[in-house]
Every structure is written in C-alpha cells, then in structure tokens.
Amino acid sequence: MAPKRIRFHEGRHDAQVANVATHIMAREEGVRALNPPVYPITLLPGADGALDSAFTSSDVHASPIPAANNVPPSDDNEAHEAVRRPPEAIEQMRLFFRPDGNVVQTRVGGPCEKGKGLK
Numbered sequence: 001m002a003p004k005r006i007r008f009h010e011g012r013h014d015a016q017v018a019n020v021a022t023h024i025m026a027r028e029e030g031v032r033a034l035n036p037p038v039y040p041i042t043l044l045p046g047a048d049g050a051l052d053s054a055f056t057s058s059d060v061h062a063s064p065i066p067a068a069n070n071v072p073p074s075d076d077n078e079a080h081e082a083v084r085r086p087p088e089a090i091e092q093m094r095l096f097f098r099p100d101g102n103v104v105q106t107r108v109g110g111p112c113e114k115g116k117g118l119k
Contacts, residue, residue, distance in 0.1 A: 005053050006031055007096045007103050009089065011079030012038055012059040015066050026055040033057070034103055050102035056092070058083040 006029055010022045023041050026033075032047040034054040044055060062079035083089060092106040 003052075005096070005101075007053065007093070008055040009083050009092075010055070010057040011062065011081075011083040012057055013062040013065045013077065014079045015062070015064075015073045015075070015077045016080040018066070022055075029053070031055050034105060049104040051104075052102055054103035056103065058086075058089070 008022060008026050008029075008031065010017075010019055012019065014022075023044060026041075027043055031044075031053045032051060032055065033041060033044050034051060034056045035046045035048050037046055038057040038059045041055075041057075047054070060079050060082040062077035062082070064073065064075060064077055066073045066077075084093070088107040092104065095101050095106070096103050
C-alpha cells in the first residue's frame with residue numbers, strides 16, 4: 001500500500017478550526033510548510049515544492065479574529081472556507097489530487113495573502 005499524502009491548507013485566524021490545532025497536526029504528521037509561508041510557525045520547517053505532503057496557509061484577513069483562549073467564537077469569519085475559493089488554491093488542489101500529484105506553489109511572488117495574489 002502506498003504511503004498517504006497529506007495537504008493541510010489553513011486559513012489564518014480560522015474561526016472553525018483553531019490554527020494551533022492545525023499546526024500540531026501538521027507537526028505530528030511530519031510535514032513541512034510550503035515556502036514562502038504567510039507567517040512563521042514554531043517547529044514547522046519550510047521547504048520548496050514539489051512536496052508529497054505539505055502544510056500551506058493563506059491569510060484572507062478574516063474578521064473578527066478569534067480570541068486567544070479556549071472559547072469558540074460566537075461568529076464565523078469565513079476564513080475556513082475562503083482559502084479554497086481562489087483560482088490559485090483550486091489549481092493547487094487539482095495538481096495534488098492527480099494520481100502522481102504533489103503540493104506545488106501555484107502563486108507567483110510572496111505569501112498567499114489577500115491583496116497579494118489572493119482575492
């Protein structure tokens with residue numbers, strides 16, 4: 001049986017899944033962050049693609065930003081779903097889900113951030 005491939009795609013300040021939970025899961029799975037990162041993540045080293053498995057992050061400038069406590073926010077900020085809508089994200093998923101696919105950088109320039117290659 002072939003090894004599993006994983007593509008984590010986090011929305012910064014996600015109100016549905018705490019970013020720290022995504023970071024812990026990515027670290028436990030031993031994946032690397034696809035360069036360039038939106039922001040540095042402790043103990044999650046970066047790497048240039050193409051990667052069999054990778055952590056990616058997008059900053060859609062979600063509002064409101066969830067509090068830094070263990071209380072779920074009362075309102076959603078749409079960061080969880082917004083990361084999958086841009087054409088660059090759709091292309092990255094398309095390339096990953098091919099039988100021979102990898103996680104590759106599908107945007108040109110800096111991090112995947114609203115106003116910088118992310119709509």
